[in-house]
Amino acid sequence: MDNQQHGKHRQEDSTGPDVNGQVFIRDIADIRADMLPEVGGKAANLGELNAARLPVPPGFCLTTSAYRYALSAIGMEEIFALLQDAGASDLDELNRLATRARSLVLDAGVPTDVAESVRAAYRKLGDAAPVAVRSSATAEDLPFASFAGQQDTFLNVVGEDAVLDAVSRCWASLWTDRAVSYRTTNGIDHATVTLAVVVQEMVDSATAGVMFTANPVTGRRREAVIDASPGLGEAVVSGAVNPDQYVVDTQSNAILKRTLGDRQVEIRSLAGGGTERIERAGHTAASENHAAATENYPVEPCLSDDQIRALADLGRRVEAHYGAPQDTEWAIDSSGKLWLTQARPITTLYPLTSRVPATPGAHAFLNFSLAQGLTRPLTPMGLAGIRLIASSVARRAAFDVPDPRSGPSPYYEAGQRIFFDFTSVLRSKVGRAVVPRIFDIMEARSAAVIRGLFDDPRFAVAIKTPIRLIRHVAPVAAKYRVPETVLRALFRPDAAMKRQEQLGAELHQALRVPEGITAHQRIAHVQRILGEEVFATVPQVLPLPVLGFAMLGLVRKVLGEQAPLDQLQTVIRGLPNNVTTEMDLALWQLAREIREDPEALAFLGYPTLEELVQQFKDRELPAVAQSGLEAFLRNYGHRAVAEIDLGMPRWSDDPTHILGVVVNYLRLEHTSDAPDQQFAKAAREADEQVARLVARARAKSPLHAKLVRTALDRTRRFAGMRELPKYNLVLGLASAREQLSLVGAELAEAGRIELAEDVFFLDLNEVETALAGNKLHQLVADRRADYAQELRRRHIPRVLLSDGTEPEATAAGGSPASPGALSGSPASAGVITAPARVILDPVGAHLEPGEILVAPSTDPGWTPLFLTAGGLVMEMGGPNSHGAVVAREYGIPAVVGVPDATLRISSGQIITVDGAAGTVTTTPGDAPG
Structure with a gap:
């Protein structure tokens, strides 16, 4: 039986009567994906499925033209305007406006000429045919957001009048509280969203449910997950029932898992229209009294093995048609015929890597973005810059890199974030020993995920000697004289510091650009800086902070239990030579100078932040504020939030964040809590702790005392320099950004792109294409849309396998230490109880003094x-990640690696942070959400 043979034949005429050229009715058989503005997401998908000769029940669609025609004179314009001004957090106002809109729509009803079109189309389906009347919004079932369940569906509707009533209610459901709130939160203009209505013949299903063609929990692309329950699929879709669940390996067609549901609820069609809900009280598939339970309702699978495999095969066909994993709804009628009633993209899946590994087999990719404290995506040019830097590293380590602009072979991108293929690390005995330990101090949960892969037979150890590692590390160590740097730091620390100053001067000299160079020469400058100059500083600087932290380990070995970890942690508080803390304290000093100037203080306390920024750009701030900010930006204006992305504006480009921080500092009134005082106090406590540890060593022998004193001196001198390699990297990125901005301005003036900053949504090859004369407006628009979509993504995997699996999702999660507690890694000792402030983006963020900052990550x-x-x-x-180190230096309690902290903690919630125990708890009765 083909699609048109179910029930009655398709309509002879695919369109109904129109008014002023507006088409009100489209047959599903005539609908395609590019008709989404006319028929909405659900109908567009159904039309596509039908065109692919997949088993879709026949029917028709009442177009968005009918919706606009019906609502054209009922006064919705005022509600659109009010919604435009309402914020996502103003739920009361949103709900009030939603209620007004629903009333207007329901009171208007279906206009006579539209109603006649519906009646005529419905009659062609047969006399009193049972149908499903389903909303199909233009902002529904889209690749970037699934609006499933936001609008209403009416099942087993019988009769023309009943269909018209259902149409009116579908229109009104576009204005439910949840739909209005969802659109507002996702930044979708309410005035642009319209609704079509699908009317399809009902499948009087014996069994129905949903099927994901990829595992939505683990991300595994080769597993179909099928949820099934007797009766109509509404019970499964609405969550009213715990369905049977089947997992199928779509490559081998093997059924991997069967889990039987409780079957407590079943929804069935009623004769004459409507549905009934059947509840089976007391039944549970896991009942202790299994015999008693099954006597009334046998616990048997909803689907046979043949049906499960048929569904999986159908899912493969749907996914093949769309070229992406799909969330589908299906039904099996009383004759055993399988029907497809919906398909939409699975929007929660994290994207696969943008290219496939050259070698076959399973591969594991480590998220380098997260290792750098970056959860947001990188701009296309930002990724291009990282590819050049990665290629520079790889070439220095004697790897073959045919095209530096494409990155080295281990470099990958997924979801506009940086990943590295670390399969060889997992298969290496040395790699397993070293890399997880590095991540123990960088990103502890990543270390746990890495170790979790050790037992996976696909990543069994195959490289048992360090020869390959030495072959790649030795050239770098030799070229940049790493042993000499370490020995100099150990025995001539002052000379080591002078060498670092010299390296900084050499880098600044290398970054200089001659006057009057061409756009192509600017591109060559970017290639040289990122592909050659920037990395050279890393192996010459990094050994010093590594030595500094290694010396702590030496002291631990020498003193044993007399040097507990919490006391060693005190040693690395208030560290000198940290460019980031120096920057922060310089900004605090500026705020203090402004506070002491009545004119500047009064001025900064009055205008809005936007006005302040404009006043600064116009050089109209009071002298103390104007000159102080200019001096700060001369030294630190190359920095930014998410600064490893050269596509991100630097503070010198946009000082909004810095001005906002200064205003925030002015709110801190208690001098005892002043950051410079806290930092100085931390440094004194560190010196005192050093003296105590040296005294304990002296009790062993004078030699022990000298060893411990020297070791801790090197720790204090060099550990703070851990920020310097990245600081130098960011100098290079800022220089590259400056040149690309000039190229962007030239391209915009020539009409090749619209705005100068559009250049950061291209890569270097595409910029050269634009310089050659090509206009790239559409490419930039597409890239901006993709970037905006990724900015909304909250869940970012630490590790991603080549089949899409997220190992962290497949591992059993640990339980909190106590009810209401969240667990993480201890980062900075101390206990504080205070209100939380959840901040996802620091730009423009407001943090009251003393509040606990809750963030996804920090740089x-x-x-x-x-x-x-x-x-x-x-x-x-x-x-030992960036945020943890800085928190210790400032002496604030910190816990890092807390899963979903920004979701489970709310701003204003009173929480207790125990930095030594690594726990975050709420006050009684105030548990995390």
């Missing part, structure tokens, strides 16, 4: 907020 662009924070909670990071 140096966040650290000015640390000076007024009472504590820190981060979703990412390890004990």
Whole structure:
């Protein structure tokens, strides 16, 4: 039986009567994906499925033209305007406006000429045919957001009048509270969203449900997950029943898992129209009294093995048609015929890598973006810059890199974030020993995920000697004289510091650009800086902070239990030579100078932040504020939030964040809590702790004392320099950005792109194409849309396998230490109880002094907020990640690596951060959501 043979034949005429050229009716058989503005997402998908000769019940669609025609004179314009001004957090106002809109739509009803079109189309389906009347919004079932369940569906509707009533209610459901709130939150203009209505013949299903063609929990692309229950699929879709669940390996067609549901609810069609809900009280598939339970309702699978495999095969066909995993709805009628009633993209799946590994077999990719404290995506040019830097590293390590602009072979991108293929690390005995330990201090949860892959037979150890590693590390160590740098730092620390100053001067000289160069020469400058100059500083700087932290380990070995970890942690508080803390304290000093100037203080306390920024750009701030900010930006204007992305504006480009932080600092009134005082106090406590540890060593012998004193001196001198390699990297990125901005201005003036900053949504090859004369407006628009879509993504995997699996999702999660507690990694000792402030983006963020900052991750662009924070909670990071180190230096309690902290903690919630225990708890009766 084909699609048109179910029930009655398709309509002879695919369109109904029209008014002023507006088409009100489209047959599903005539609908295609590009008709979404006319028929909405659901109908467009159904038309596509039908065109692919998939088993879709026949029917018709009442177009968006009919919706607009019906609502053209009922006064919705005022509601559109009011919704435009309402914020996503103003739920009361949103709900009030939604109620007004629904009333207007329902009161208007279906206009006579539209109603006649519906009646005529319905009659062609047969005399009193049972149909499903389903909403199909233009902002529904889209690739970037699934609006499933936002609008209403009416099942088993019988009769023309009943269909018209259902149509009116579908229109009104576009204005439910949840739909209005969802659109507002996702930034969708309410005035642009319209609704079509699908009317399809009902499948009087014996069994129905949903099927994901990829596993939505683990991300595994080769597993179909099928939920099934007797009766109509509404019971499964609405969550009214715990369905049977079947997992199928779509490559081998093997059924991997069967889980039987409780069957407590079943929804069935009623004769004459409508549905009934059948509840089977007391039944549970896991009942202890299994015999008693099954006597009334046998616990048997809803689907046979043949039906399960037939569904999986159908899912493969649907996915093949769309070229992406799909969330489908299906039904099996009383004759055993399988029907497809919907398909939409699975919007929650994290994207696969943008290219496929050259070698076959399973591959594991480590999220380098998260290791850098970056959860947001990178711009296309930002990714292009990282590819050049990665290629520079790989070439220095004697790897073959045919095209530096494409990146080295281990470099990958997924979801506009940076990943590295670390399969060889997992298969290496040395790699397994070293890399997880590095991540223990960088990003502790990533380390746990890495170790979780050790037992996977696909990543069994195959490289048992360090020869290959030495072959790649030795050239770098030799070229940049790493042993000499370490020995100099150990025995001539002052000379080591002078060498670092010299390296900084050499880098600044290398970044200079001659006057009057061409756009192509600017591109060549970017290629040289990122592909050659920037990395050279890393192996010459990094050994110093590594030595500094290694010396702590030496002291631990020498003193044993007399040097507990919490006391060693005190040693690395208030560290000198940290460019990031120096920056933060310089900004605090500026705020203090402004506070002491009545004119500047009064001025900064009055205008809005936007006005302040404009006044600064116009050089109209009071002298103390104007000159102080200019001096700060001369030194640190190359920095930014998410600064490893050269596509992100630098503070010198947009000082909004810095001005906002200064205003925030002015709110900190208690001098005892002043950040500079806290930092100085931390440094004194560190010196005192060093003296105590040296005294304990002296009790062993004078030699022990000298060894411990020297080791801790090197720790204090060099550990703070851990920020310097990245600081130098960011200098290079800022220089590259400056040149690309000039190229962008030239392209915009020539009409090749619209705005100068559009250049950061291209890569270097595409910029050269634009310089050659091509106009790239559409490409930029597409890239901006993709970037905006990724900005909304909250869940970012730490590790991604080549089949889409997220190992962290497949591992059993640990339980909190106590009810209401969230667990993470201890980062900075201390306990504080205070209100939480959840901040996802530091730009323009407001943090009251003493509040606990709760963030997804942090990089140096966040650290000015640390000076007024009472504590820190981060979703990412390890004990030695950037945020943890800075928190220790400022002496604020911190816990990092807390899963979903920004979702489970709310702003204003009173929480307790125990930085030594690694826990975050709420006060009684105030548990995390």
